[in-house]
Amino acid sequence: MKRSPEYYAPQIRFANLRYEVVDKSKEKKSVLKGITGTFKSGELTAIMGPSGAGKSSLMNILTGLTKTGVSGTIEIGKARKLCAYIMQDDHFYPFFTVEETMLLAAALKISNKCVSLKEKRALVDHLLNTLKLTKAKQTRCSKLSGGQKKRLSIALELIDNPAVLFLDEPTTGLDSSSSFDTIQLLRSLANEGRTIVCTIHQPSTNIYNLFNLIYVLSSGQCTYQGTPQNTVMFLKTIGLECPAYHNPADFLLECVNGDFEDHTQALTECAKDTRWRYDQQLMQADDVEPPTEAQVAKFNESQSQSQSQSQAQSPSQGQQTTSQPKVQLQSMDSTKELIKHTYPPPEWMRLWLLIGRCHLQFFRDWTLTYLKLGMHILSAVMIGLFFGDSGINATKQISNVGMIMIHCVYLWYTTIMPGILRYPLEIEIIKKETFNNWYKLRTYYVATMITSTPVHIIFSTVYITIGYMMTDQPVEMDRFVKYLLSAVVVTICADGLGVFLGTILNPVNGTFVGAVSTCFMLMFSGFLILLTHIPKALHFIAALSPLRYALENMVIALYGNHRDKLVCPSEEFYCHFKNAITVLRQFGMEHSDFGYNIMMILAQIVLFKILAYFTLKRKVKSG
Numbered sequence: 001m002k003r004s005p006e007y008y009a010p011q012i013r014f015a016n017l018r019y020e021v022v023d024k025s026k027e028k029k030s031v032l033k034g035i036t037g038t039f040k041s042g043e044l045t046a047i048m049g050p051s052g053a054g055k056s057s058l059m060n061i062l063t064g065l066t067k068t069g070v071s072g073t074i075e076i077g078k079a080r081k082l083c084a085y086i087m088q089d090d091h092f093y094p095f096f097t098v099e100e101t102m103l104l105a106a107a108l109k110i111s112n113k114c115v116s117l118k119e120k121r122a123l124v125d126h127l128l129n130t131l132k133l134t135k136a137k138q139t140r141c142s143k144l145s146g147g148q149k150k151r152l153s154i155a156l157e158l159i160d161n162p163a164v165l166f167l168d169e170p171t172t173g174l175d176s177s178s179s180f181d182t183i184q185l186l187r188s189l190a191n192e193g194r195t196i197v198c199t200i201h202q203p204s205t206n207i208y209n210l211f212n213l214i215y216v217l218s219s220g221q222c223t224y225q226g227t228p229q230n231t232v233m234f235l236k237t238i239g240l241e242c243p244a245y246h247n248p249a250d251f252l253l254e255c256v257n258g259d260f261e262d263h264t265q266a267l268t269e270c271a272k273d274t275r276w277r278y279d280q281q282l283m284q285a286d287d288v289e290p291p292t293e294a295q296v297a298k299f300n301e302s303q304s305q306s307q308s309q310s311q312a313q314s315p316s317q318g319q320q321t322t323s324q325p326k327v328q329l330q331s332m333d334s335t336k337e338l339i340k341h342t343y344p345p346p347e348w349m350r351l352w353l354l355i356g357r358c359h360l361q362f363f364r365d366w367t368l369t370y371l372k373l374g375m376h377i378l379s380a381v382m383i384g385l386f387f388g389d390s391g392i393n394a395t396k397q398i399s400n401v402g403m404i405m406i407h408c409v410y411l412w413y414t415t416i417m418p419g420i421l422r423y424p425l426e427i428e429i430i431k432k433e434t435f436n437n438w439y440k441l442r443t444y445y446v447a448t449m450i451t452s453t454p455v456h457i458i459f460s461t462v463y464i465t466i467g468y469m470m471t472d473q474p475v476e477m478d479r480f481v482k483y484l485l486s487a488v489v490v491t492i493c494a495d496g497l498g499v500f501l502g503t504i505l506n507p508v509n510g511t512f513v514g515a516v517s518t519c520f521m522l523m524f525s526g527f528l529i530l531l532t533h534i535p536k537a538l539h540f541i542a543a544l545s546p547l548r549y550a551l552e553n554m555v556i557a558l559y560g561n562h563r564d565k566l567v568c569p570s571e572e573f574y575c576h577f578k579n580a581i582t583v584l585r586q587f588g589m590e591h592s593d594f595g596y597n598i599m600m601i602l603a604q605i606v607l608f609k610i611l612a613y614f615t616l617k618r619k620v621k622s623g
């Protein structure tokens with residue numbers, strides 16, 4: 001059952017479209033200079049042109065990714081909600097198989113109420129079969145070839161049957177055969193009634209002829225809009241004769257590149273004639289007006305009738321026609337019916353699914369789990385062996401406070417770095433998925449918080465418990481709980497700051513800023529320089545350091561609340577730190593308040609998490 005094009009895939013019209021940017025030298029630059037065009041439903045359109053002509057800019061504007069600096073009219077209406085944008089690079093979570101990726105996308109895009117899990121499996125199988133990915137079903141995404149990745153990107157967006165599909169350079173990095181297959185597939189999808197627009201560089205003749213419309217940009221101006229078959233005749237009208245056996249696509253690009261003098265002005269003028277987008281048989285030599293829709297429909301019908309007749313007479317001849325795709329989407333009416341009436345699941349359901357994905361990813365990435373846990377255990381044991389009985393031995397109390405500081409810095413550093421390094425890698429996936437309405441960014445953000453927080457709690461608990469036990473700290477539950485709580489909150493705070501830095505800086509700068517900020521926080525933690533020794537005017541800087549509050553709290557937990565005397569070894573004549581209160585006085589912490597310190601760290605956690613959300617949002621929205 002075919003959808004009516006009006007409902008299914010509205011055409012995209014834009015008129016006098018301008019796009020201006022301000023570059024670094026504050027100069028205005030006109031990227032698109034008042035272009036006009038129409039991309040129709042049921043058609044596969046190629047946007048071509050030299051590098052820097054404005055192809056990606058046009059695509060980003062039509063998809064709604066770029067909004068500032070744009071003027072003119074774009075008639076896309078509600079279609080923008082029905083759009084899918086397949087970006088140039090294919091990004092997937094590497095630890096999931098093709099089937100898992102597809103099933104998760106189906107679960108995120110289609111509510112269980114309208115399509116059951118069994119039906120979703122059938123839909124996924126159908127799409128994988130159509131895109132020749134069935135054999136790679138159980139392959140992890142990181143192991144796919146370039147062509148398979150591209151086809152998976154397309155399959156993922158076809159799950160909810162978008163009416164309009166934009167693709168940025170879908171053949172980049174593919175060999176000629178895979179490129180041909182990909183464009184042929186897109187043509188099949190367009191034949192079903194979708195509006196498909198893609199940018200492409202130097203297509204071969206076979207690929208070029210698969211397009212219904214070629215839209216050429218040169219220095220922000222439209223220099224051709226017509227069928228591939230009309231290209232040679234179009235160029236001839238301005239005196240550019242395409243040599244025999246020369247690829248018309250290459251010749252067209254050579255002409256717009258200015259390889260045979262600058263013809264941009266003549267080409268721009270000539271391209272205003274919209275009749276080049278119609279079959280020349282349809283045009284009368286002296287016609288000035290383009291044919292009406294009814295004329296075009298009638299012509300197309302008669303064409304397809306005569307074609308099917310000739311194919312019936314000579315099947316092999318029909319197969320050789322390059323403008324008709326060989327591969328047609330297998331008809332699966334029940335599946336099409338299913339996807340016709342779909343609607344997305346509620347956002348809480350998507351949250352649940354994303355939490356599941358985060359957990360699965362966490363357990364499959366051994367560097368995140370086993371390696372990190374192993375390092376935590378090893379480090380805790382090493383520190384335990386080095387510090388021995390420092391928790392009870394009155395002669396080792398400066399070392400014991402030093403060990404607390406090492407614990408704080410270790411947890412801080414090992415948590416802040418993954419946060420800094422994670423988002424630059426993940427941002428492209430989030431960008432793609434949120435832009436194509438898989439879920440809202442806030443849902444994703446909450447899911448990562450819900451998943452990462454228990455992990456930080458478990459890891460820091462393992463690390464702290466081993467360190468606490470091995471160094472003979474007081475065996476009192478309330479002291480241990482307070483000590484652990486302080487370590488856990490500072491770990492979560494480090495995660496917040498890491499995510500914040502990861503969303504505003506690239507990995508190199510993020511690593512540098514993360515390391516430098518840790519050094520400063522360490523300096524003001526109250527161990528290397530006592531808080532009482534810091535000039536009063538600089539106290540506010542110390543007040544910003546979460547490490548300071550954590551260290552203070554861990555020291556209070558061990559030495560505060562009238563702790564019994566520590567053990568002074570018999571061979572020692574005098575133990576200065578025999579009374580626990582002496583340790584607190586030594587570090588100027590006898591009046592510190594545990595509750596206040598916890599509140600200060602919690603406040604910073606909230607601050608970093610909110611800031612990180614907005615910086616992540618800004619990063620995702622920036623094209």
Ligand SMILES: Nc1ncnc2c1ncn2[C@@H]1O[C@H](COP(=O)(O)OP(=O)(O)OP(=O)(O)O)[C@@H](O)[C@H]1O
Pocket residue numbers: 021022023029031049050051052053054055056057058
């Ligand atoms: N936000 C921006 N700030 C400054 N310049 C920009 C911006 N966006 C686009 N441009 C400039 O506009 C021109 C067109 O860029 P665009 O990416 O659209 O070209 P393109 O045709 O897609 O090129 P390519 O084929 O190489 O990808 C380029 O010169 C680019 O530097």
